[in-house]
Amino acid sequence: MNTPARLGAYALGLVVIFGGALGVGNAVGATGPGPAADARTIHAAPSASQAGDHGTHTEPAPGPAATGEPVPGGLQVSQDGYTLLPQATTVEPGEATDFRFGVIGPDGKPVTAYRTEHGKRLHLIVVSRDLGSFQHLHPELTDDGVWSVKLTLPEAGAYRAFADFAPEGGRGLTLGVDLQAPGAQEPEALPATSRTATVDGYTVTLDGDLTPGASSKLTLKVGMDGRPVTDLQPYLGAYGHLVALRAGDLAYLHVHPDGEPGDGTTLSGPQITFYAEVPSRGDYRLFLDFQHEGTVRTADFTVRAGELPAPATTSGPAPAATPSASASHGDHDH
CATH class of the missing domain: 2.60.40.10 (Immunoglobulins)
Incomplete structure (x- = not known):
């Protein structure tokens, strides 16, 4: 056969x-x-x-x-x-x-x-x-x-x-x-929420909040020895690749990078910007892959999504829908 x-x-x-x-x-x-x-x-x-x-x-x-x-x-x-x-x-x-x-x-x-x-x-x-x-x-x-x-x-x-x-x-x-x-299992507690991660001498800081049901802008800044890293190398078509997972059920969330290397506007660091949309409140794990000096490293964070947006209350016709930030970055669909 x-x-x-x-x-x-x-x-x-x-x-x-x-x-x-x-x-x-x-x-x-x-x-x-x-x-x-x-x-x-x-x-x-x-x-x-x-x-x-x-x-x-x-x-x-x-x-x-x-x-x-x-x-x-x-x-x-x-x-x-x-x-x-x-x-x-x-x-x-x-x-x-x-x-x-x-x-x-x-x-x-x-x-x-x-x-x-x-x-x-x-x-x-x-x-x-x-x-x-x-x-x-x-x-x-x-x-x-x-x-x-x-x-x-x-x-x-x-x-x-x-x-x-x-x-x-x-x-x-x-x-x-x-x-x-197989073998004896000892699950670890979820790491505490943090805005800073360190890996191999690099420090990555996170700015931005996850808002359930809305596109959230997340900016990650890469530094080393107290100085910003401005010569990040492209990895998977961007200066970084971000995976978001919901704690508990491990829902996998699409995260879209803003811009791409060589487009004339996207800088090679220290900041990397993403847009993410999470469906619920709770804890999420973020994993950022970035490449510098020929090596890919992963920085990880635990973040908590805030309150759900308040429902709109209007007596007249609903306003026209406005494209979300994630929609405007549709060229990065997985």
């Missing part, structure tokens, strides 16, 4: 498997809020806010059926007819593993054609459930639709893998699947 046929047969068998043991835990939100068992599956490992007390708190977000809002990215293993299918969901901790997976399209076949978004055809984000471990990887795609990347899960515990991609002819998607590194 040739490789595409093997993958097709594998996909058929794995679809059956996902319909049973993994279907509940990895397709959260696919059909709206479920019974209590679904909530327990979402939090298979204690959430960061449950594991310890740093004064942080995340409110459970209402389900899409209750709010009419779309399901945030990464909470489902299947969406719009596309399904993320790993060949294995158990990875030995501390060992480099050839992690292989495919994306099955609406026609039941492996997807082999992807648009390039942010410099890559697919971004694989792997985080621990307590959001203490973060990896941003770029797998290689074979002609038969199998993605492969070396993955090391640093410690035993529960993890979530997000595939962020845009199939040719389709819109951008983020699908998620749970991974497990």
